[in-house]
Amino acid sequence: MDLSQYAELFLAESREHLSACNQLLLEWERHPAAPEPVGGIFRAVHTVKGMAATMGYARVADLAHRMENLLDHLRRGAAGRRAGDDVLQLLFRATDALEKAIQLSAAGREREADVAGIIAELDRAVQRFAPDTTPRHAAAAPAVPAPTAEPPPAAGPGRRVRVTLRPEAPLKGPRALIVLKRAQGLGVVSQVQPSPAAIEADEFEGTFSFWLVGPTPADRVLASLKASGDVEAVEVEDEAAAAVRPELGAPAGAGGAGSGATPLESGKARHIRVDLRRLDTLMDQIGELVTVRGRLNDLAAERRDPAIDDLALQISRLSSDLQAEIIQARMTPVWQVFDRFPRLVRDLARELGKPVAFRVEGKEIELDRAILDELGDPLVHMLRNAVDHGIEPAAERRRAGKKPEGEIVLAALRERASVAISIADDGRGIDRARILAKAKADGLFDAHVDTLSDDQLLRVLARPGFTTAAAVTSISGRGVGIDVAMTRIRALGGTIDIRTEVGKGTTFVLRLPVTLAIVRALIAAVGRERYALPLTYVAETVEFGMVPMTTVEGREAMVLRDRVVPLVHLRQLLGVNGDQPPARRPVIVLEMGERRVGVIVDGMLGQQEIVVKSFDAPRGTLPVFSGATIMGDGVPALILDAGGLL
Amino acid sequence: MSHSVLVCDDAIFMRTMISDILAQAGFEIVGEAETGVQAVDKYKQLKPDLVTMDIVMPDMGGIDAVREITKFDPDAKILMCSAMGQQALVVEAIQAGAKDFVVKPFQPSRVLEAVQRVLG
Numbered sequence: 001m002d003l004s005q006y007a008e009l010f011l012a013e014s015r016e017h018l019s020a021c022n023q024l025l026l027e028w029e030r031h032p033a034a035p036e037p038v039g040g041i042f043r044a045v046h047t048v049k050g051m052a053a054t055m056g057y058a059r060v061a062d063l064a065h066r067m068e069n070l071l072d073h074l075r076r077g078a079a080g081r082r083a084g085d086d087v088l089q090l091l092f093r094a095t096d097a098l099e100k101a102i103q104l105s106a107a108g109r110e111r112e113a114d115v116a117g118i119i120a121e122l123d124r125a126v127q128r129f130a131p132d133t134t135p136r137h138a139a140a141a142p143a144v145p146a147p148t149a150e151p152p153p154a155a156g157p158g159r160r161v162r163v164t165l166r167p168e169a170p171l172k173g174p175r176a177l178i179v180l181k182r183a184q185g186l187g188v189v190s191q192v193q194p195s196p197a198a199i200e201a202d203e204f205e206g207t208f209s210f211w212l213v214g215p216t217p218a219d220r221v222l223a224s225l226k227a228s229g230d231v232e233a234v235e236v237e238d239e240a241a242a243a244v245r246p247e248l249g250a251p252a253g254a255g256g257a258g259s260g261a262t263p264l265e266s267g268k269a270r271h272i273r274v275d276l277r278r279l280d281t282l283m284d285q286i287g288e289l290v291t292v293r294g295r296l297n298d299l300a301a302e303r304r305d306p307a308i309d310d311l312a313l314q315i316s317r318l319s320s321d322l323q324a325e326i327i328q329a330r331m332t333p334v335w336q337v338f339d340r341f342p343r344l345v346r347d348l349a350r351e352l353g354k355p356v357a358f359r360v361e362g363k364e365i366e367l368d369r370a371i372l373d374e375l376g377d378p379l380v381h382m383l384r385n386a387v388d389h390g391i392e393p394a395a396e397r398r399r400a401g402k403k404p405e406g407e408i409v410l411a412a413l414r415e416r417a418s419v420a421i422s423i424a425d426d427g428r429g430i431d432r433a434r435i436l437a438k439a440k441a442d443g444l445f446d447a448h449v450d451t452l453s454d455d456q457l458l459r460v461l462a463r464p465g466f467t468t469a470a471a472v473t474s475i476s477g478r479g480v481g482i483d484v485a486m487t488r489i490r491a492l493g494g495t496i497d498i499r500t501e502v503g504k505g506t507t508f509v510l511r512l513p514v515t516l517a518i519v520r521a522l523i524a525a526v527g528r529e530r531y532a533l534p535l536t537y538v539a540e541t542v543e544f545g546m547v548p549m550t551t552v553e554g555r556e557a558m559v560l561r562d563r564v565v566p567l568v569h570l571r572q573l574l575g576v577n578g579d580q581p582p583a584r585r586p587v588i589v590l591e592m593g594e595r596r597v598g599v600i601v602d603g604m605l606g607q608q609e610i611v612v613k614s615f616d617a618p619r620g621t622l623p624v625f626s627g628a629t630i631m632g633d634g635v636p637a638l639i640l641d642a643g644g645l646l
Numbered sequence: 647m648s649h650s651v652l653v654c655d656d657a658i659f660m661r662t663m664i665s666d667i668l669a670q671a672g673f674e675i676v677g678e679a680e681t682g683v684q685a686v687d688k689y690k691q692l693k694p695d696l697v698t699m700d701i702v703m704p705d706m707g708g709i710d711a712v713r714e715i716t717k718f719d720p721d722a723k724i725l726m727c728s729a730m731g732q733q734a735l736v737v738e739a740i741q742a743g744a745k746d747f748v749v750k751p752f753q754p755s756r757v758l759e760a761v762q763r764v765l766g
Contacts, residue, residue, distance in 0.1 A: 006663060013659045046702045047657045050729050054663060054751040065731065170749040171728065174736035178746060200737045229746060229763050 003055055008275075010055050011106045017044040018102070021095045022343040029088050029346075035075075041091070042071040048098065057105040060098065063115040066122040067094050073129040090125055092343075094118050161221065162209040162235040169230035173202035179228040180210065186221055187214015206232075276369055279330050283518075286323055287611035290518065291630050293319050294608060298633060323609075327515050330370070334412045334421070335363035337376050341383060341410060348387045355405040356391055362412035367419055368515040371492050375421070375512070378485035382423045382508055383408065385482075390427035390506050400503060402426070418494075418536055419514055424507040430500040435460055455595060458498040462486045485510075493519075493534065493612075493626050495592045495643045511592065521610045521639065522588060523631075524601040527576035530637040532610050532629055533599070537642035539591035543584060544600050558587070558598055565589060567598045568645055573622065590642045597646050612639060649765060650676040652692055654685040654708065655700035655727065660750075664698050664727070667754045668761065682706025686714040689722065696765060697724045699744065701735050709739045716743030723764045727752075 021044045028037035049064035074087070101113035163179050165172050176199045183189050191211040194204045212221065218236045225234045293315050300312040338360050349356035367375070391397075391406030398404055406427055413420045432452045439445050439452075439460045452460065462482045486496050494512035513519060513536055521532035522541075548559040557566045571581055587598040610629040626641035651673045655661045665675045677692050679685040683706045689697060697715065701708040708726065715722045726739045726747035736747050745764045748757050 006659060009659050009662060013657055017657075040704070043656070043702050043704055046729065047660075050700075050727075050750045051657055051659045053729065054660070056751065068731075170730060171733045171736055171747070173733045174728075174740055174747055177737055177740050181740065200733070202733050227763060227766065229760060 006055065007106055010051050011102065014048050014051060014102045014106075015099075017048050018095060018099050019339045020044045021098075022092075023339060025088065025092055025095065026342050026346060032088075038071060038075040042068060042075055045071060045098075048102070052102070052105070055105070057102070057110055059110055059113045059115050060101045060105050063094070063098055063101055063119055063122075066119045066126075067091070067098065070122050070126050070129070073126055087125060090121055094122060157215075158211060158213040159218065159221075160209060160237045161212050161225070162207065162237075163225060163231060164233040165206040166230045166232045167206060169206070171202070172204070172206050172230075173200045175228070175230050176204075176208055179225055179231065182224055182228050183210065183212055183221075186216040186224060187212045274329075276330075279326065280370070282326055283330070286319065286326055287518065289319050290323065290609055290611055291634075294631065295633065323518055327368070327518070330368050330515065331366040332369045332372050333364050333366050334372060334419075335360075337372050337379070338363055338410060338412075341379070344380065345383055345387055345408060348384060349391075349406075352387065353393070354387065354391050355394055356387055357405050357407045359407070359409045360411070361409065362414075365412040365414050365419055366514075367512065371494075371512055371515070374488060374492055375510075378488045378510070379410070379421070379423070381482075381485050383410070386423055386425040386427070386506070390425035392428050396428075400428075414514075415511070418511045421510045421512065422507055423510075424505060426505040429502040429504055429506055430457065430461075430498075431502055432457060432500075454498050454500065457500070458482070458496065461498070462496075482508075490626070490641065490643050493536075493641070493643075495646070497592075497595075518609055518611055520607055521629075522607055523605040523637070524570075524586075524588060524599075525603045525605055526570045526574060526601050527579070529574075529576075530605060530631060530635075531570070531601070532637055532639045533588060533590070534639065534642065535607065537590045537592055539589045539596065541589065541604065542587050542598075544587045545584075547587075560589065560596075560598075563596065565596045565598045567600060569600045571600070571602070573624070590645060592642055592646050595646045599640070599645060610637075610639070648672050648674045649695040650674050650692065651696045651698065652677045652679065652685070652688055652694040653698050654679040654682075654688075654703070654711065655698070656680050656703045657700075660700065660727070663752065664757070667752070667757050668698075670754075671758050671761075673761075680704075682708060682711035682714075685711040686718075689715045690718055693719070695723065696761060697722065698727055699724050699739075700727050701729075701732060701739060709735065709742055712739055712742040712744050725760055725764050 021041050024037040024040045024044070028034065028041070031037075045064050045067045049061050049068060052060035052064060070087075070091070097115060097118040101110075101115055104110055104113040161183065163176070165175055169175055180189060180192065180196075180199075189210050189212055192199070193209050198204055199208055216224075221236055222234050225231060293312070296308075296312045296315060300308045341360065342358055345356060345358040349358075386408050387406075391408070392400070392402075394404040397406065406425065408426075409422070409424045411422050411424070413422070435457060436445065436449065436452050440447060440449070444460060444463070445456075482496070489496050489510050489512070492512055494510055497509040497511070498506065499509075500506040513534070520535040522535055522538050524531050524533060542558075542560065550557050550559055550564060552564055552566055555566050556569075557564050559565075567587065570576075581602055585600055585602060586604050587600050588604075589596055589598050610631075612627045613629060622644075624641055624644035625638045626644070627639045628636050629639055631637050651665075651668050653661050653664050653668075653675055655664065655678075661678050661680075665678070669675055673696075676694050677688045679688050680703070682703050685697070685699065685703075685708070686706070699708040699711060703711075706714075712724050712726075715724060720743070722743070724744045726736055726744045727750065728736045728739075728747050729750045736744075739747070746760045748760045
């Protein structure tokens, strides 16, 4: 049997179970007396064991088996005895080791998986929990009822039946039980040797005998029992000395493996797992379809032919549905990435000796798999920062009148066309004055600036290499993580906001598009080029010159419903010269969280769906483009990055 | 006529593999269950010729599911899927009414032999 086809399924499902293990271990750690977690962990480890054994990953299966042993003692034998911290830590480490062994095995490097050490530890722990190695099934009810318990089905000759199981048969006890049950269907069984208890406990050598009274002819007894599975030999000694035949080997089960049975219907699975690359390819193809559709729309508009119009409309609708379906197939709940964070925060908090309560909200919110996959690292950075630099040591918190346990909340929230992910700590907050002083010293701000807004603060923090040891000791290192995170998030078409208050805590909010591949965009003209602005960030459009103007910090701005919105002349920014701009020009107002900016363009050409192609900007390109797209007429256009313009 | 099978296991991996083995041998997989509760419900609904039952599942384990199913249909043909080291549980399952068992890791030939014995 070719197992390789199952390898990916094995890996994916094992990860889910490991994730469940980690979750449950954390829960158990918080509520040591709760009975549920240990049962769940046992099941998860057990499932991994079965799968690994099937894949032939002996080391993984062995490690899982030892974990299962310990968990089994914890959930039954040691009921009432709480798992001590040392046992929990051992289970945490064992889970890590299991994960590693699974990864190595799935990568074909099982031999590198070193599980001996952790297995020895697990075994020692089992010894501690069960110094008496009493088999746990000692109390099981006898499998074979006493002869008097059932009336004989019929009177008949009595005979001694001796059954020998195949030496390689697994679980000989249960197998013997099946033989005995079959025998009970043939007559009355008594005088089972060795004792039923010993048989059930597998404490026999594979041969057992019993006294069978019944009318069934000896040859039928023989045939029936031999067909019980894993039976090497059956001897029947009765008065008539019937057929004590030499072994011919159990008849191969009729229609057994490869017996020519024809596959009729395949299994009706309702879920399949698909390689993400397949979905990417599909997405690309749909992208091209969308591009062609755009061209058809243009053609239909040009020709004013109702037949083409009608077809264009139908194709539009069909491709939209197709798009929606494929995007839906790519959507993945954020828990698939978030689930590893409780463990991460816990480990870090432990390491730093800070008590931290960690909560996750909005786990079910969905994001494009491609975005979610990129999100893990930035979030790790930010959570590390929150634990390391945000949350104060317990003593400091007490002095500040806060509860000693710090709190970090990771929350996902669906907004209009984006998903907001916030990382909030209730720690010490960022000291703006110190950051400002450092920024001034670095020449980032004029001496007259006396306070930093949240935006300015973020910009300072996110400057690569801003943080130096001499700088802000209370938040040392924070800049590094933000720099990295910001780059990643921006590359995904997302943004980062910060809110921080000294003594109260810091919140970072990441806003991400729900999907990467296809976005609705406003197409604007500047000079002879077209530019696309993702609608996600377009708040409204107004006409330049129709709203009151003002200035902020020396920049041109407009006043829109009592709010000052800074303006960007795209012509100037992009260095378009030559022909004069039209007299009436639209201003596209982009909004991202609390921030707004008005972008002045030459004209608007309408909305359309665009397929985002990643874009390797040549050196020296303005950092305001997030990608490129091909317009309906086949001409490329650049996509403006709202984050960059803000 | 092909026999209908209900496959019960909490791991998609195991369900897929068992379904593949049986489907390739001409059985019709009429349903899958991930928990004991689902197994019982689906049994009542589908009345399959054969059930493959994992022992350890969330939300009612396989053994309790065997009890419930045999209460509903004393002739139910249930094949337990067990792992090494579960002899006590397999014994319990057999006492509860399971007809036979196979031990992981599964070899297709052994699974099919056991299935034939159960259906026999």
